[in-house]
Structures are given as C-alpha cells and as structure tokens.
Amino acid sequence: MTREQLLFQLRNLELQLLRPEVDDFLKTQTEAYRQKFVALSFDLRIIIMKLTTSQLSDIADRLEDLSDEIQEGIDALKGDIATLDKTVKIINIFSSVVGFAARIVGLAL
Amino acid sequence: MNTFTKFNKSIARFLLPIVFVSVLNSACWLSPKEAARFAKAGTTYTTAMDLLLVRSGDLSIDANSEFTLAQDSRGNVTTDQYVMLRNADRERLKVINRLRRHTKLLAKYFELLFELSTSKAPEETSSAINGLVGSINSVGTEIRGSGIFTDAARTAVSSVGQVIVTAQIRQAINRELNARKIVIRQELVTQEELLKILSADIEQNLNIANLTKERRLVIAPLTAVAPIRPEDINKWKENRREAVRAQATIDDLNTASDAVKKLREAYESLLSGNLDISRINDALSDFEIIISTAESIKEATGGK
Numbered sequence: 001m002t003r004e005q006l007l008f009q010l011r012n013l014e015l016q017l018l019r020p021e022v023d024d025f026l027k028t029q030t031e032a033y034r035q036k037f038v039a040l041s042f043d044l045r046i047i048i049m050k051l052t053t054s055q056l057s058d059i060a061d062r063l064e065d066l067s068d069e070i071q072e073g074i075d076a077l078k079g080d081i082a083t084l085d086k087t088v089k090i091i092n093i094f095s096s097v098v099g100f101a102a103r104i105v106g107l108a109l
Numbered sequence: 110m111n112t113f114t115k116f117n118k119s120i121a122r123f124l125l126p127i128v129f130v131s132v133l134n135s136a137c138w139l140s141p142k143e144a145a146r147f148a149k150a151g152t153t154y155t156t157a158m159d160l161l162l163v164r165s166g167d168l169s170i171d172a173n174s175e176f177t178l179a180q181d182s183r184g185n186v187t188t189d190q191y192v193m194l195r196n197a198d199r200e201r202l203k204v205i206n207r208l209r210r211h212t213k214l215l216a217k218y219f220e221l222l223f224e225l226s227t228s229k230a231p232e233e234t235s236s237a238i239n240g241l242v243g244s245i246n247s248v249g250t251e252i253r254g255s256g257i258f259t260d261a262a263r264t265a266v267s268s269v270g271q272v273i274v275t276a277q278i279r280q281a282i283n284r285e286l287n288a289r290k291i292v293i294r295q296e297l298v299t300q301e302e303l304l305k306i307l308s309a310d311i312e313q314n315l316n317i318a319n320l321t322k323e324r325r326l327v328i329a330p331l332t333a334v335a336p337i338r339p340e341d342i343n344k345w346k347e348n349r350r351e352a353v354r355a356q357a358t359i360d361d362l363n364t365a366s367d368a369v370k371k372l373r374e375a376y377e378s379l380l381s382g383n384l385d386i387s388r389i390n391d392a393l394s395d396f397e398i399i400i401s402t403a404e405s406i407k408e409a410t411g412g413k
Contacts, residue, residue: 011313018179018320020328026183034184041180042190045173049197052310053204059303060207066299067211069292070218073285077221080281084230087274091237098244105248 007051014044141275143384144282145226147375150389150396151219154372157399158300159212164406165311166205170198172314175321182325208303215296222285228278235271242266290380297376301369308366311406312359323352358405361398368395 016022026034173194180186242263286293326348330337337345371392378385 007309011309014313015316015320018176018317018324020324023183023324031184038180038184038186039190041176041183042186042194045176046193046197048313049169049173049194049201052306053197053201055306056201056204056208056303056310059299059306060204060211062299063211063296063303064207066292066296067214069289070214070296073218073289073292074214074221076285076288077218077225077281080278080285081221081225081228084225084228084274084277087277088230088233088237091234091241091270095237095241095244098241098248101244101248103247 003051003055007048007055010044010048010051014041014048017041017044139279139283139286139379139382139384141226141228141278141282143379144286145223146384146386146389147379148219148223148226150372150375150392152216152223153393153396154300154369155212155216155219157368157396157403158304159209159216160403161304161307161311161399162205162209162212164403165307165314166202168311168314168318168406169201172317173198175318175325179321179324222282225278225285226282230278231271231274234274235267238270239263239267286380293376294373297369297373301373304366304369308362311362315355315359315406319352319355322348327352358402361405362402365395365398365402368392368399371395 026037029037177186177191177194180190246263327345330341330345369392371388375385375388375392378388
C-alpha cells in the first residue's frame with residue numbers, strides 16, 4: 001500500500017468516526033471506553049497530520065532544489081531589462097550632449 | 110544629386126540589411142505578446158497558490174480546534190494530546206512557509222518575464238533616436254544652414270532603432286525560455302502535485318470542520334431536551350445553511366485541481382511556438398476558482 005492509499009483510507013476512517021451516530025454510540029459506553037476512544041482518535045489525527053506534512057515537505061524539498069535555477073532566471077531577466085533601459089538612457093544622454101553642442105556652435109558662430 | 114541626398118541614401122542602404130537581418134532572426138522566435146500572456150497566467154497562479162497555502166494553514170489549525178472540541182465533548186482531552194496536536198500544527202506551518210517562500214520566488218520570475226515581454230523600450234528607443242537625430246540636425250543647421258538628415262531619413266533611423274530593440278527583446282525572451290525550459294517544466298509538474306495534495310488536505314479539514322461544527326451548532330441544540338429558543342432560531346438556521354453550503358467549496362476546489370496541468374500544457378504550446386490561448390484562458394478561470402475557494406475557506410472558518 002502506498003502512502004497516498006494509506007492516507008486516503010485513514011481520512012475516510014477519521015470522517016466515519018466523527019459522524020453524529022458515533023456520539024450516540026459513545027453515550028452508551030463507559031467512561032474508560034470513551035477515554036480510550038478519544039486517545040485513539042487523537043492518534044489517528046496526528047498520523048494523518050504527519051503523513052500530509054511529510055507529503056508537503058517532500059514537495060517543498062523538490063521545489064527548493066529548483067530555486068537556484070529560478071533565481072538564475074530572475075537575475076538573467078533583470079539583466080536583460082537593465083540592458084534595455086541602459087540603451088535608451090545612453091541614446092538620451094548622447095542626444096542631450098549633441099543638443100548642447102549645437103547650442104555652443106550656435107553661440108560661437 | 111547633392112552630397113546630403115547621397116548621405117541620406119547611404120544611410121538607407123546601410124540600415125536596410127540591419128532591419129532585414131533583425132526581422133529574419135526574430136521571425137521564428139516566440140512573440141513577446143504570447144510570452145506576456147503566459148507570464149500573466151503564471152503570476153495569477155502564484156497569487157492563487159500563495160492564498161491557498163495561507164488558507165490551508167489556517168484551516169488546518171481551525172479544523173484541529175474543532176476536532177479537539179469534539180473529542181472533549183466525548184471524553185476528557187489530556188494536555189499531552191493537546192500539545193501533540195499543537196506541535197503537529199506548528200510543524201505544518203513551517204512547511205507551508207517554505208512552500209510560500211518558493212512560490213514568491215516563482216512569482217518574481219513570472220513578473221520579470223512579463224515586464225520584459227511588455228517592455229516599452231522599443232518605443233522609447235525610437236523616441237530617443239528621434240531626439241538624437243533632431244539634435245544632430247540642429248548642429249548641421251548651425252554649421253551649414255540646413256539639417257543633415259531629411260525627415261524621411263530621420264523616421265527611418267528611429268524606426269530601425271525600434272525594430273532592433275524589439276528583436277533584442279524577442280531574443281532575450283527566447284534565450285530565457287530555452288535556458289529555463291527544463292526547470293519550469295519540473296516546477297509545473299511539482300506544482301501540479303502540490304495542488305492535488307493541498308486539495309485533499311483542505312477537503313479533509315473542511316469535512317472535519319463542517320462535521321464537528323454541524324454537530325456542535327446544529328445537531329446538539331436540536332437533539333437537546335429543551336427546544337431551540339425562539340431568539341436563537343435565526344442563528345441556528347444560518348449555521349445550518351453554512352454547514353450545507355460548505356460542500357460547494359469542496360466541489361469547487363476539486364474542479365480547479367487540474368488548473369496547473371492546463372498551465373503546463375499552455376507552457377508546452379508556448380515552447381512549440383504556438384501558444385494555446387484556450388488552455389491559458391481555462392487555466393486562468395481555474396485560478397479564479399482557486400482564489401474564490403480560498404476566500405470561501407476563510408469564511409467557512411470564520412471563528413464560529
């Protein structure tokens with residue numbers, strides 16, 4: 001049985017145990033029986049939580065393995081955007097310099 | 110033909126091959142518009158996933174609270190049992206925070222891809238070149254009484270600038286998507302699994318919260334010896350309505366659990382050079398369902 005199949009069955013069992021009919025049944029049982037039932041219900045809840053957290057943790061591990069390459073992509077894209085911005089800035093600066101030169105030439109002539 | 114007309118014609122002869130090569134090079138590349146659509150869908154996905162992660166963490170805690178209350182009414186809950194469950198809640202939150210950190214990184218990637226794909230640099234370059242040519246013409250006018258570039262040459266030069274920068278953007282997008290195609294594929298496959306695991310966990314926790322809340326707020330007052338007081342009837346009906354409607358939230362989430370698969374298929378179509386818009390639209394509408402489901406979860410665990 002895989003972890004997923006086990007989890008599926010445990011979840012179904014847990015929901016069955018939370019049904020209102022179970023409350024009616026427990027009312028007819030002794031205090032010791034009810035305590036045992038509550039303890040086992042908690043154990044079941046903890047197992048389901050741990051199995052699901054473990055599934056999520058495995059996914060987090062796999063995603064984090066990809067983080068460095070995604071960061072490389074982020075840096076590359078930032079570089080491309082910066083290059084484009086720089087191109088426009090350089091042309092604008094050059095344009096201002098030439099415009100300034102034109103005014104100087106105008107004054108000189 | 111005077112020297113300046115010859116000069117302008119030379120410019121045209123020089124620029125034409127550049128335009129031709131740029132257009133030819135970029136013709137087989139992915140269009141920035143398609144990359145922008147995919148990046149936008151990716152950003153919407155990361156927003157939906159982050160919200161879902163936050164809500165699933167809260168829901169897990171709330172479901173465990175409801176569970177503890179339900180068990181306490183059956184038999185006495187011990188401190189050990191409470192502490193074990195609280196520790197399990199904290200462990201879950203740690204993993205959710207790790208997943209959120211990674212989702213934020215992915216969101217940044219999609220945002221930058223969108224920014225590059227929708228860059229205004231081609232228009233800005235054209236306008237900057239136009240300004241530069243205007244300045245050069247001013248110098249010419251000051252020295253020899255007329256501009257160096259004709260109006261037609263000025264337009265041609267600034268258009269060429271625009272074409273070259275557009276080709277530069279296409280090239281950058283193409284390079285980036287090719288460099289990262291394996292990692293993005295792996296990312297989307299793993300995200301697909303994550304969404305399935307989260308959906309199953311959310312479904313279970315919603316079921317627990319609903320069953321126990323229904324038992325506490327709807328069934329218990331009804332089966333008590335004393336009838337429900339007239340002033341409590343509207344509240345009881347409201348609680349019952351919420352308990353019945355909660356199933357719709359679970360159904361919606363199951364409907365949207367294929368959302369990442371659609372985004373992945375759209376990504377494959379983008380890489381093959383023909384973005385499947387219908388897949389993108391399907392994925393986007395599923396992401397909207399995930400966002401509204403996440404909001405419903407918040408309402409469903411609204412502290413009752």
